[in-house]
Amino acid sequence: IPVTSTCLNITTTMSTWLIYSDHEFVDCCLQRMQLFSTCVAFSLVADMGIGRGAVGNWTLSIWCFCFAVTLIILILQFCEFPSRFPFFWYKFSVTYACYAALLCLSASITYSITYVQFxxxxxxxxxxxxxxxxxxxxxxxxxxxxxxxxxxxxxxSVTCYVLTVPGLLKMLETFTACVIFAFISNTSLYQDQPALRWCVAVYTICFLQAAVVLVLNLGDCEYRLPILFPIFQLGLTLLSILLYASALVLWPLYQFDEKVGGQPQRSSDVSCKDELTYSVCAWDQRLAVTVLTAINLLIYVGDLVYWSCLFSLVYVLGCVGGGS
Known part of the structure; x- marks a missing residue:
């Protein structure tokens, strides 16, 4: 029996090692192809010699960012950094890969819609x-x-925050905020109105809140807070909903209501009539921010519903357990 057990342990260990080796090989091949694709993407458009606009510059920065981070990851893997911090590395790698996938997808869509077609x-x-x-x-x-x-x-059987429902929601919240930042990089959209500057502050504050939650989970620091992490996350989500609700009211009001200086019609925007501009006009950017604000508000509401249901379930189970 001991011999059989030893053989089984050796077989299991060898199988696990082979699986890890296959994973590392596939991962390395994928990362090299990612490096090549992002390098070609930004190299093709970096020296085109014509204005890209704010959104075009944002997509170019995404490709440069993904290329740089992927290159750093390959260098760290060559230096055997993952073997020193394996659990942190796996969480970091999947978090970065998720964000990079979303960013490249958004760059592909926004670049083609807001730049290529013009x-x-x-x-x-x-x-x-x-x-x-x-x-x-x-x-x-x-x-x-x-x-x-x-x-x-x-x-x-290892759990990772970004592969859970609240983790995916947090990623979507920060990702949508990043796309909003791309459209509001044109400061002329909001710099003349305090209410619109408040909206920009809302986007920034909520983005930082969601980023803090992700960083706490990435660094395994969520249980070092003075309050329970679910309560902390529920409070941040509720605050973000209130802030985004104010932005959803103020942004379209001051952008499209003529009584407060807005432009209700696309034809009233001079930048939309300029045929020499190879990028999306200001009115379209205002509309895009409005739509994205509504989408992100819905994501935050879904986040709040998740945590509310979780707390309700815990409360019911506690009552049942206490009663029995």
Missing amino acids: LPYGPYRDRAIAATAFSCIAYVLYAMEVAEIWDLYKLN
């Missing part, structure tokens, strides 16, 4: 289309890496 037919347009294609390829590669890491987590 370019005249010719070599510049072809290069922009090729950059969009490589951005889509990068999205697929990052999504494949997420699936690969997810399988590894399920194999080892």
Whole structure:
């Protein structure tokens, strides 16, 4: 019996080692292809010589960011950094891969909608289309890496915050805020109105709150708070809902209501009539921020509903347990 048990242990260990080796090999191949795709994407459009606009610059910065972080990850893996902090590394890698996939997807969509379609037919347009294609390829590669890491987590029965419902909601909240930041990078949209500057402050505050929650979980610091982490997260979510609700009222009011200086019609925006501008006009940016604000508010509401249901379930189970 001891011999049989030893053989089983050796077989299990070898199987686990082979699975880890396969995972590392696939992960390394995916990361090299991610590096190539993002490098080609920003290289194609970096020296086009025509204005990209605020949103175009945002997409270019996304490709540069993904390229730089992926390169750093490859260097750290070459230096065997993951073996020193394995659990942290797995959580960091899946978090980054999720964000990179979302960012590359949003860059592909926004770049094609807000920039490529306005370019005249010719070599510049072809290069922009090729950059969009490589951005889509990068999205697929990052999504494949997420699936690969997810399988590894399920194999080892390890939970990761970003792969849970509240974690995914937090990622969507911060991701939507990043897209909003891309559209409000044009400061002329809000700098003349205090109410609109308040909306920008709301987007920033709520983004930082969600980012703090993610960082606390990434660093395993969520249980070091003076209050229970679920209560802390519920309070932040409720505050974010109130702030976003105010932004959802003020932003469209001051952007589209003519009584307070807004522009209700797209035709009234001079930038939308400029045929020499190869980017989305200011009125469209205002509308995009309005829609994204409503979407993010719904995500926060879903986050609040999740935690409220969880607390209700815990309360009911506590009452049942106390009664019995």
